[in-house]
Amino acid sequence: MHWLTTRFDIDLTQPRVMGIVNVTPDSFSDGGRHAGTAQALAHCEQLLNDGAHILDIGGESTRPGAQAVPLEEELARVLPVLEAALRLGCPVSVDTQKSEVMRAALALGADIVNDINALQTPGALDVVAGHGRCGVCLMHMRGTPASMQARPAYDDVIEEVGEFLRWRGQVLEARGVASGRIVFDPGIGFGKSPEHNVALLRRQRELLTLGRPLLVGWSRKSTLGVITGRGVADRQSASVAAALAAVQHGARIVRVHDVAQTVDALKLWSVAGLPG
């Protein structure tokens, strides 16, 4: 099984680690745009040294309740880091919901569009289908980052997430995007209660019947805090364990902050002979 992207056919016969690069003012210094870009690029290099296979660059804070970032600001944050990261020799994804950011990122040569809104924003589908050669991660979200924690309700969260992803996959394929370019993500924490997120982990295998590889992001998310009683700075062990559990239940790509720890854990996992 491979994930076809702009420059790379990513072999998914072994689990892949996507390293998170947040290009937001709270992540890298406010010593000006150039200093922020240099720090973000150094972070990209660190993640690759730690064993990341894919870098995911995002300039929009999507934590529950976060404010929207204006287009010009997101472009100014993301594009300089993306341009430099594209020279590091690994697949690079851009984490955005905005069609204009997708368009600019693909013009620079971005390998993957990672959209928490599954290309439902006006224009996004046109940009990705018009390019036709990038990889795409389609994620399920209920509501918007501003509203999504307001009592999310599902009859059956697995069924509803699965139906949504199946529909978005069909929409993309109808627009000519090859199925080999598309991966699915259940969207841990996006309009789901802790119980919903746990159900998506325990029953994650059911989503494999959709026939696409699964990418999952548990790293540092609040459900891990609910389970362990720990604040966001102390969720590393739980994040690594969640990544391993997701791989055991069939995920092919894990999106993580703590790349070195996750890569080590996956190395042990693979020699232990516990199949994904």
Ligand code: YH5
């Ligand atoms: C994802 O799951 N998540 S941004 C709240 C936190 C910690 C982390 C402290 N982009 C995903 O990482 N893209 C984000 O609480 C994503 N899948 C994909 N494909 C949110 C995030 C986070 C939020």
